[in-house]
Amino acid sequence: MKTSRIIIMSTFAIGIAVGVLFVNHGPKLISTSVAQESEKGELLISPARARERDFYAPNSEDLAPDEMRLIACGTGMPTARPKQAASCWLLELGNGDKFVFDAGTGSAERIAALQIPYNYLDKVFLSHLHTDHFGDLDALFVGGALSGRQKPLRVWGPSGDTPERGTKYALDHLYKALTWDLDGRKGITDPRGYAPFEVTEFDYNGVNEIIYQENGVTIRTIPAIHSLDGPVSFILEWNGLKFVFGGDTYPNKWYAEYAKNADIAIHECFITVPGLIDKFKFTPQGALDVGTQVHTPPEAFGKMMSIIEPRMAIAFHFFNDWDTAPDISQRIRTTYDGPLSLSTDYMVWNITKDDIRVRMAVVDEDVWP
Numbered sequence: 001m002k003t004s005r006i007i008i009m010s011t012f013a014i015g016i017a018v019g020v021l022f023v024n025h026g027p028k029l030i031s032t033s034v035a036q037e038s039e040k041g042e043l044l045i046s047p048a049r050a051r052e053r054d055f056y057a058p059n060s061e062d063l064a065p066d067e068m069r070l071i072a073c074g075t076g077m078p079t080a081r082p083k084q085a086a087s088c089w090l091l092e093l094g095n096g097d098k099f100v101f102d103a104g105t106g107s108a109e110r111i112a113a114l115q116i117p118y119n120y121l122d123k124v125f126l127s128h129l130h131t132d133h134f135g136d137l138d139a140l141f142v143g144g145a146l147s148g149r150q151k152p153l154r155v156w157g158p159s160g161d162t163p164e165r166g167t168k169y170a171l172d173h174l175y176k177a178l179t180w181d182l183d184g185r186k187g188i189t190d191p192r193g194y195a196p197f198e199v200t201e202f203d204y205n206g207v208n209e210i211i212y213q214e215n216g217v218t219i220r221t222i223p224a225i226h227s228l229d230g231p232v233s234f235i236l237e238w239n240g241l242k243f244v245f246g247g248d249t250y251p252n253k254w255y256a257e258y259a260k261n262a263d264i265a266i267h268e269c270f271i272t273v274p275g276l277i278d279k280f281k282f283t284p285q286g287a288l289d290v291g292t293q294v295h296t297p298p299e300a301f302g303k304m305m306s307i308i309e310p311r312m313a314i315a316f317h318f319f320n321d322w323d324t325a326p327d328i329s330q331r332i333r334t335t336y337d338g339p340l341s342l343s344t345d346y347m348v349w350n351i352t353k354d355d356i357r358v359r360m361a362v363v364d365e366d367v368w369p
Helices: 002-025 031-039 107-113 137-146 167-176 179-183 252-259 271-280 285-294 298-308 325-332
Strands: 069-076 086-091 098-101 123-125 155-156 198-202 209-214 219-224 232-238 241-245 264-268 312-316 341-342 347-351 356-360
Touching: 069 107, 069 241, 086 107, 107 137, 123 298, 137 167, 155 167, 167 198, 198 209, 219 252, 252 298, 264 298, 271 285, 298 312, 298 325, 312 347, 325 341
Parallel strands: 098 123, 123 155, 155 198, 241 264, 264 312, 312 341
Antiparallel strands: 069 086, 069 347, 086 098, 209 219, 219 232, 232 241, 347 356
């Protein structure tokens, strides 16, 4: 018993000695900069000056004259969900121009969160006429007019293989569908924003054809392969920077040729075939058809990016979850090893000739126009 007490006391004494030695001569447990400031007697817990934060807060940063800012306002599947709206991308340029590419279901809420006056959000480019790519156009149209857009909403979109499948037909009838809504606002609100859509319908067969050229910005289109004839991809060039939005498309020769060396290249990258079977309860045959023929599987997305070699490849059109993203990423990496963003809503890219900065936006859910 006496021997045990001696051993315990000796061990305790040795522990104290080692602790003192470690404190005096061991590695420092705080950074050198903090230690140096501490020695000056300064309070370090809550400095008066703000530290840099690695997120984007809407309406808080100037855009440099030579800079692009891309914000994902919809990155998900045809069925919108709280985490991800359907396809929508806002591109802001340092010259003041702002372009909306697609306005899929649920995306109007994301656009509102960015605190941009609606009078500047008057240019929309539709890749095709599935509702997950233009299903919130009515919300942007009516809500934007109600909240300050005092000019018509301008929309560019492709023709179809028949007039009834073209953008002009779709938007003429969408405007007619809003007859009760618009008649009820007459004499109550500013009427200028409720004027009929100004539609520019272009030939979906055009290859690298210019459809927009204003204020130093050029936008071209190339055909896309998806579902029926009509879908297109967009290529925007400004100030030596190149932005490509694929919309929905199977890998094709036009994208491979004209998207080369883009600064930003967005291309669909659909959920995997096993994911379609497991999550959406597709049959194996249905999953193969949708996941590898109607849409682009991750391996094919990667192959396309390895061909065009963009400064940043952006994958979208899948539910970006903890149990889906790793498999999609691994499959992409079998064919592509370059810069990659697996997009989700409110992801932000700031693009200059020297750098591409990727962050998430933190938005105010109580935002007003």
